[in-house]
Amino acid sequence: MDFSKIKEALSILPNLASEPIVSSLFIPELLRLLGFSSLEIVPEFATGNGGNTVDYAVRKNGQDDIFIETKSNPYLLLEIKGRNINLSQNSARYKATVSQLKHYLLAPKCRSAQWGIITNANHIQLFRKHGKVVHPESPCLEITPDNIDKIVSKIKQKIENPQKALTVAVYNNKGGVGKTTTTVNLAATLALLGKRTLIIDFDPNQQDLTNSLGLKPKEDSLYIWLVNKNSPISNGLIKQCKFSSKSGVLWQFDIISSDEKLQNLEEENLRQMISPVRLRQALEPFKLQYDYILIDSPPNWRFFSQSAVCAADVVLIPTKHNSIFSLENAVTVIKNFVPEIQKQRKDGGPVALPIFFNGESITEAQKINAERAINEILEKSRKDKVNPMDLTPYFYPRSSPAKIDRHIFGIPSYAHIAGAAFNRVPAAYKHRTACEHYMALAKEYFLQ
Numbered sequence: 001m002d003f004s005k006i007k008e009a010l011s012i013l014p015n016l017a018s019e020p021i022v023s024s025l026f027i028p029e030l031l032r033l034l035g036f037s038s039l040e041i042v043p044e045f046a047t048g049n050g051g052n053t054v055d056y057a058v059r060k061n062g063q064d065d066i067f068i069e070t071k072s073n074p075y076l077l078l079e080i081k082g083r084n085i086n087l088s089q090n091s092a093r094y095k096a097t098v099s100q101l102k103h104y105l106l107a108p109k110c111r112s113a114q115w116g117i118i119t120n121a122n123h124i125q126l127f128r129k130h131g132k133v134v135h136p137e138s139p140c141l142e143i144t145p146d147n148i149d150k151i152v153s154k155i156k157q158k159i160e161n162p163q164k165a166l167t168v169a170v171y172n173n174k175g176g177v178g179k180t181t182t183t184v185n186l187a188a189t190l191a192l193l194g195k196r197t198l199i200i201d202f203d204p205n206q207q208d209l210t211n212s213l214g215l216k217p218k219e220d221s222l223y224i225w226l227v228n229k230n231s232p233i234s235n236g237l238i239k240q241c242k243f244s245s246k247s248g249v250l251w252q253f254d255i256i257s258s259d260e261k262l263q264n265l266e267e268e269n270l271r272q273m274i275s276p277v278r279l280r281q282a283l284e285p286f287k288l289q290y291d292y293i294l295i296d297s298p299p300n301w302r303f304f305s306q307s308a309v310c311a312a313d314v315v316l317i318p319t320k321h322n323s324i325f326s327l328e329n330a331v332t333v334i335k336n337f338v339p340e341i342q343k344q345r346k347d348g349g350p351v352a353l354p355i356f357f358n359g360e361s362i363t364e365a366q367k368i369n370a371e372r373a374i375n376e377i378l379e380k381s382r383k384d385k386v387n388p389m390d391l392t393p394y395f396y397p398r399s400s401p402a403k404i405d406r407h408i409f410g411i412p413s414y415a416h417i418a419g420a421a422f423n424r425v426p427a428a429y430k431h432r433t434a435c436e437h438y439m440a441l442a443k444e445y446f447l448q
């Protein structure tokens, strides 16, 4: 690729270049290098969300399908700002621009869009869309004439080789909040919807996920897969969980069950044998095959949960409205653990999804109590001298800067959800109401 023109554009762009100047000097070169011709670029693309337009939509042309003519099925959206707007990570304008891009990516005429870029020619960040989830695929990078070639090559490589799977770690540092129950029922529901789903029991000390499906923990397969980087994937690693409905329809999802060999290893020994990034690397081939990979994690912040969060695109955090500890532990995950892994990974991921309430029915009085506790948590975090952070999007995701909406998604307490584990069948397959609850969870978080 010839980067000379984009380097030249960057060197002549004024420090405070306005959006039209960035658009005319920098963007055409960027899009050309990403592999798009002028017939594949639509400026001011109507997203179908009111009169909102995104600055650019692009897509490769098919044989008789010219994007600038059909203006349908965009692949990548770009929201452009001028250099006079600060897009460095965590600035107010950065947050507003990311939120703008997310809205466009989820707009009716952009359902096909899988990627989004924000840039002002000083900073650039790539986002990926999977169903309803929009998550970073790069950090917010500072652009210079010297690094633009590397940045563009990386983005091109990603958008030309999209992965199929969204990898989700189900994790809260607090125990007993419904991590395992959520993993198995969400997998069952996604399978019901025709999604290819793999679940991983990464809590070998309890092995609840494996047991809840009536399976026996395997000797060696998960252990060998993690320890021996070069050995081929053994036939026994993945097991199929098949369930048939009364009407004879067959549903199936896959599981990597836990491994006795991982059970009693000391933390130090474990870390000597297996790096916490190993699971992430080992999952690479599966990310091309499955729609969803869900990882059940143990409570605590040690090898297995760190590996699960490190392997994930997003972290789903169950909490209980009546357990302040589950809420405070969720905050620790969002403010400390996820950023700790982000620093190690250096690719912008993973990110935390908003919390949800699991497994306790909630009365009006309890709701008020929970809101009071959450308001205190939000206030404390905003005023935190060492690590101030606005946690509103993680607790009240429907809020906007103009209006606070205290809706929090919940799966109520439902005896059949608890009981199904005794029968070794996901509750979502046994009971309609349970299925409806997990369908609602899938829609709230994952499905567009």
Ligand SMILES: Nc1ncnc2c1ncn2[C@@H]1O[C@H](COP(=O)(O)OP(=O)(O)OP(=O)(O)O)[C@@H](O)[C@H]1O
Residues within 6 Å of the ligand: 174, 175, 176, 177, 178, 179, 180, 181, 182, 203, 206, 208, 297, 298, 299, 358, 359, 360, 411, 412, 413, 414, 415, 417, 418, 419, 421
């Ligand atoms: N929505 C629900 N309704 C009723 N019971 C539930 C619900 N969700 C979870 N439970 C029950 O709560 C208990 C704890 O759930 P689960 O084992 O999934 O939590 P966990 O977070 O995985 O626990 P651990 O931290 O020990 O791994 C289980 O007995 C489970 O059956």
Ligand SMILES: [Mg+2]
Residues within 6 Å of the ligand: 179, 180, 181, 203, 206, 208, 296, 297, 298
């Ligand atoms: Mg569990």
